Amino acid sequence: MPRVTIGLPVYNGQQFLEETLECLLGQTFRDFEIVISDNGSTDRTQEICRRFAGRDARIRYSRQETNQGAAWNYNQVVHLAAGQYFKWAAHDDLITPDYLEKCVAVLDGDPGLVLCCTDDQDIDVDGNPVDARRVSHIPSAERGNSPEASNRFRRLIRDDYDCEQVFGLIRRESLKKTQLILSYTDSDRTLLAELALYGRYFEIQERLFLHRQHAGSSCKANPITTGWGARVAWFDPKLRGKILFSRWRQIRELLKAIARAPLGIGEKGKCLFWLLAYNRGRIKPLFRELVQGAGMAVARLIGPGREGGNPPSSITAQQRGA
Numbered sequence: 001m002p003r004v005t006i007g008l009p010v011y012n013g014q015q016f017l018e019e020t021l022e023c024l025l026g027q028t029f030r031d032f033e034i035v036i037s038d039n040g041s042t043d044r045t046q047e048i049c050r051r052f053a054g055r056d057a058r059i060r061y062s063r064q065e066t067n068q069g070a071a072w073n074y075n076q077v078v079h080l081a082a083g084q085y086f087k088w089a090a091h092d093d094l095i096t097p098d099y100l101e102k103c104v105a106v107l108d109g110d111p112g113l114v115l116c117c118t119d120d121q122d123i124d125v126d127g128n129p130v131d132a133r134r135v136s137h138i139p140s141a142e143r144g145n146s147p148e149a150s151n152r153f154r155r156l157i158r159d160d161y162d163c164e165q166v167f168g169l170i171r172r173e174s175l176k177k178t179q180l181i182l183s184y185t186d187s188d189r190t191l192l193a194e195l196a197l198y199g200r201y202f203e204i205q206e207r208l209f210l211h212r213q214h215a216g217s218s219c220k221a222n223p224i225t226t227g228w229g230a231r232v233a234w235f236d237p238k239l240r241g242k243i244l245f246s247r248w249r250q251i252r253e254l255l256k257a258i259a260r261a262p263l264g265i266g267e268k269g270k271c272l273f274w275l276l277a278y279n280r281g282r283i284k285p286l287f288r289e290l291v292q293g294a295g296m297a298v299a300r301l302i303g304p305g306r307e308g309g310n311p312p313s314s315i316t317a318q319q320r321g322a
Contacts, residue, residue, distance in 0.1 A: 001082050001083065001084070002031055002032050002033040002058070002082060002083045002084075003029075003031040003032065003083055003084050003085060003104065004029070004031065004032035004033070004083045004084070004085045004086070004087065004100055004104065004169070005032065005033050005034075005035055005077075005080075005081035005082055005083030005085070005086050005087070005172070006024055006032055006033070006034045006035070006086075006087050006088075006089050007035050007037070007074075007077025007078060007080070007081055007086060007087070007088050007089065008020075008021075008024075008034060008035065008036045008037070008077065008088075008089045008090075008091060009036075009037050009039065009070065009073035009074050009076065009077050009088070009090075009091075010036060010037070010038055010039065010041065010045055010049075010073075010091040011038070011039040011040070011041055011045070011067060011070075011073070012041045012042060012043045012045060013041065013043075013045050013091035013092065014041075014043040014044040014045050014048060015092070016091055016092040016212065017045060017048050017049070017091045018048055018052075019094070019127075020089065020090075020091050020092065020093065020094060021034070021048070021052050021059075023094045023095060024089060024095070025052075025056060025058075026097050027095075027097055027098075027099065027100045027101070028097050028098050028100075028101045029098075029100035029101040029104055032058065032083065032100060033058045033059070033060060033081075033082065033083060034056075034058055034059045034060070034089075035060050035062075035077045035080045035081055036049050036053075036059065036060065036061045036062070036077075037062050037063075037064070037073050037076045037077050037080070038061065038062070038063040038064065039064055039067045039068055039069075039070075039072075039073045040063070040064050040065055040066045040067045040068075041063075046063060049061045049063075060080070062076075062080065067237055068237075069183065069233075069235055069237050069238070070181075070235050071181045071182060071183045071187065071235045072183075074088060074180070074181045075180045075181055078172075078175065078176070078180060081172060083172060084171075084172060084173075085103075085104065085107060085169050085170065085171060085172060086169070086170050086171075086172040086175055087100075087103075087167065087168065087169045087170065088166065088167050089167070090167070090212075092212040092214065093167065093209070093210060093211055093212050094123070094127070094210040094212070095208055095209055095210065096208045096210070098208065099118065099208045099209065100169070102118070102204055102206075102208065103116040103117075103118070103168070103169035103204065104169065106202055106204065107169060107171060110200075110202070112199055112200055113171070113199055113200050113201070113202050114170060114171045114174040114175075114195055114196070114198050114199030114200065114201070115144070115165065115168050115169070115170045115171070115195060115199075115201045115202070116168055116169045116201075116202045116203075116204065117164070117165045117167070117168025117169070117201070117202075117203050117204070117209070118168070118203065118204040118205075118206055118207065118208035118209050119203065119204070119205055119206055119207045119208070119209070120164050120207060120208075120209040120210070120211050121207040121209070121210050121211065122210075122211050122212075122213050123210045123211065123212055123213065124212075124213060124214070125212075125214050127210070130213060142155070143155040143156055143161065143201065144156055144165075144192075144196045144200060144201025145200045145201055145202060145203075146200070147200070148267070148270075149196065149197050149261070149263055149267050149271070150263075150267050150270035150271045150274060152196035152197070152200065152201070153193055153196055153197060153258075153271045153274060153275075154270075154271075154274040154278075156189070156192050156193040156196050157189070157193045157254060157274070157275060157278055158278065159186070159189065163188045163189050163192060164209065164211060165192055165201065165203075166188045166191060166192055167209060168201075168209075170195070171199070174195060174198040174199055175195065177198060177260075178191055178194045178195055178198075178257070179191065179194065179253060179256070179257065181235075182235075182249075182253060183235045184235065184244060184246040184249045184250065185235070185246040186246060186250060187235070187250070187253070189250075190250050190253050190254060190257070193254060193257070194254070194257035194261070197257065197258070197261035197262075197263060197271070198261070198262070244293075245289050245290070245293055246289070247282070247285060247286050247289050248286065248289065248290075251275070251279060254275055255272075255275070258271045258272055258275070
């Protein structure tokens with residue numbers, strides 16, 4: 001059994017995949033496996049993966065004939081993992097050679113931790129550092145390192161931080177107790193909040209994670225994945241065109257996470273209080289989502305093609321793990 005599993009979900013990732021695999025294989029910590037799940041790529045992804053798998057026995061490659069969506073693919077690599085620790089890796093991101101070595105040492109040294117991540121640096125297509133305008137970054141050490149689970153939950157359900165911590169090194173036995181990634185927008189934030197109910201987070205204050213900014217990334221600012229239906233279809237193609245209420249779904253899933261967490265009634269009560277208190281301040285977007293859904297339903301009754309914001313007929317960009 002390897003100490004670490006790196007799960008790499010990919011769809012049409014030929015532009016950056018070789019560089020990413022070379023980066024992962026160049027880690028100073030050697031006791032790991034790489035599990036690749038190819039979501040029916042139509043470019044050179046399959047060729048690249050099979051070539052690397054033939055070169056290094058630590059790489060396991062599986063392929064789906066059709067695109068199952070990013071949520072399914074991200075979860076698939078978790079189901080295939082065998083390591084004590086698990087890390088998601090996007091096909092376009094990079095990590096420094098000592099990333100695993102430093103994160104493993106942190107988790108080995110504190111059994112109360114469920115996740116170790118590092119500070120991150122945005123890079124461009126050529127790997128050069130860039131100063132991208134992103135959500136203000138508050139270290140996970142401040143958000144997820146409180147000794148109280150309810151306080152960690154309170155800080156991590158908020159939407160005033162990015163979710164790059166999901167690409168940290170995670171204790172797999174704790175990750176498997178969660179819902180993993182579900183088929184709705186912002187489900188990675190829901191996962192981070194639920195995972196914090198099982199233990200603390202720690203962030204290494206070094207920029208060891210290099211986050212790629214490019215036209216085909218799956219960030220919300222990308223026109224390919226922006227819009228009512230397009231981003232939903234990125235998570236799960238079967239949901240294309242369906243009326244969904246992601247914010248309401250997130251509340252429901254967080255309630256379920258509280259219910260199944262191994263916490264006393266007092267801590268669960270605090271988590272419930274903070275969830276209700278936070279969403280009290282989100283009445284307008286919650287109500288707006290209901291209005292948008294109602295508008296789509298009415299448009300469908302009037303006639304086809306009037307819903308507005310329909311997703312494109314196919315997902316063809318190099319999206320992270322789609």
